[in-house]
Amino acid sequence: MHLLHQAHNGNFSYGESGATAEAALAGTASLATTLDSSVTFRARDRSNGAPAAAVQRGSSGVSRLAEMRAQASHLVSLSRGARALVVRGVWHEATVAVKLNCIRPNYFRPDLLLEGPLSKSLRAPNVVETFDYSVTQLTLEEMREVQAADDALANDRGRYSRASSGWGLLREDSLLGCMATGGHPDVHDPDDFCGPANAHQEAGYPLTYSDALALVGAAPGGFLTQIIMEFCDQGSLSDHVARGAYGQAALGNRVALFGYLRTLHDVAAGMSYLHSNGVVHGALFPANILLCSSRGDSRGYVAKVSGFGMSGLASSPSRGGPLPVALPGISNDPWLVPFLAPEQLEGAAVQASDVWSFAVMAHNMWTGVEPYSLLVPAVGPDGSPALLAYGPRCHVSNVPAGVCDGSLRLTPPGGMPKPLWRMLGACLQHDWRRRPAFPQVRAVLRELEASLCGVKE
CATH class of the missing domain: 1.10.510.10 (Transferase(Phosphotransferase) domain 1)
Structure with a gap:
């Protein structure tokens, strides 16, 4: 049965922004074919409406995991869906929302990587603005590198640290340790990192990048997409x-x-x-x-x-x-x-x-x-x-x-x-x-x- 599409304009032109969804999608297919960080796809930089530093970086495309971690700081949980995690963060001194989504290798299809390039290609007053996106195929070495960086930062701040340098081994008083054990309902100290079960989700607790990766089910071989977009302060x-x-x-x-x-x-x-x-x-x-x-x-x-x-x-x-x-x-x-x-x-x-x-x-x-x-x-x-x-x-x-x-x-x-x-x-x-x-x-x-x-x- 033939189904009607009602597109008024099939050429995906965005005026001065210059980005095209076809080009972005073609780049996604290249990434899926080569799985090589030497292959990149980019949407052209846009200066109108984005923080000034957005044009300076223009880093949309394939990245190393450490580079993706460095893009945003001060991560705080906002929401978690069936396939993604959204956190609040700071990017070039601007408050933004950061969306992370990981696709397991056995579920991978090129069209599943469309969200980043497509969302950056779109800009309108009633569409959430995407400033940047990155995609990488995860490796165990890079995930350990990111965890080591998180541990070093935590030790410098003197707040908490993980029990070992191995991926996935968490202290019971860490955020993910709390989630794994269902929290501690008998703890009432508001300054306690765990607090009552699920309190971290309600209050918007801080996350390390390693925490965020674990929450989206990141594992070696998976494809991670990170999208940096405008922060909508009144929620959904x-x-x-x-x-x-x-x-x-x-x-x-x-x-x-x-x-x-x-x-x-x-x-x-x-x-x-x-x-x-x-x-x-x-x-x-x-x-x-x-x-x-x-x-x-x-x-x-x-x-x-x-x-x-x-x-x-x-x-x-x-x-x-x-x-x-x-x-x-x-x-x-x-x-x-x-x-x-x-x-x-x-x-x-x-x-x-x-x-x-x-x-x-x-x-x-x-x-x-x-x-x-x-x-x-x-x-x-x-x-x-x-x-x-x-x-x-x-x-x-x-x-x-x-x-x-x-x-x-x-x-x-x-x-x-x-x-x-x-x-x-x-x-x-x-x-x-x-x-x-x-x-x-x-x-x-x-x-x-x-x-x-x-x-x-």
Whole structure:
């Protein structure tokens, strides 16, 4: 079956930035073929919007592990996903976020290294900026070298040290030693490095580079990608939703409704840019939307799209019809799966798949609960799938089948204005050919801001 890609521009041109995703991807393939540090791929340096020192280094490409360690200092844990670790750090005197991802040799495919070069090639107001990226194939010698450097620094600071110079042998009072033993729930001293179980994750404890490597499962032969990007100080949209940021919108609060609509517009703007450059995001859900403080915005923040680990490039249409996009894979992340479109769950993603995910995310923002968590499949009088009723949570393992066969559907949440649900319902059309594109979604959101909130810009 031929699937429609809706790229408005297939040549991946970025104006003055000069970087091209095709060139970056070609370099990734070279790395996969040679596995040699003499082969490099680079996106052209950009000076606009990045810290001044970013252009001085321009070090994107294949690096030694010690060089990657030296790029950022003062690492503090932020979040850990199914495939990656994100920490806060200091890079050329600027506070940044550093994302580490390690691919095991037996799972390696060239497209899994696309995130670094692709993310640096993209720049827009509603897309998280990538300043630099590096890729290396890990060796035991380099990992020991990094650990020795961490040990030396720790000894100089007199805070803590590891029990030996062998990789993976940790003191019980080190961060990873705590994680391995589940922490010490009987310890209440706030200055204790271990503290209660998982306290280091909640409080944002400092990490050594060796700690970070262990957290992403780094091992000799694996491929490590390190991405240095702008630090979004207000966290993720999922955090915002969990705090009930948009709960008052359903009660008719115009301020909350405006914040909800404008945040959706931010996401739609970022996605419009990605789609216009032939990118399928593939993992659009609240955890991949980051919020940056903004004094010029009445909400106090701007939302930006991030997380390109599952992204792919739209191929050119053939004479027989458009072709699906090859993504790095279907995630088994239970938090992401409920946001995926039926065709993506079946292994054939298109740009319209992101539109579906956007609508599920909008539903989640409004209700504050997981998609399908209040729904159970129902059957109509004739035995066909019917509208859903409220009931026990639908287990995530049942979601893909229900979404794909149409028996599991989202219903209008309480208090949502009919014009808004009409737009989201169009985005949730089971036939991806009938879904609107993001420029259309943006236009509707602007109209809703004017009609529902009295905001005109």
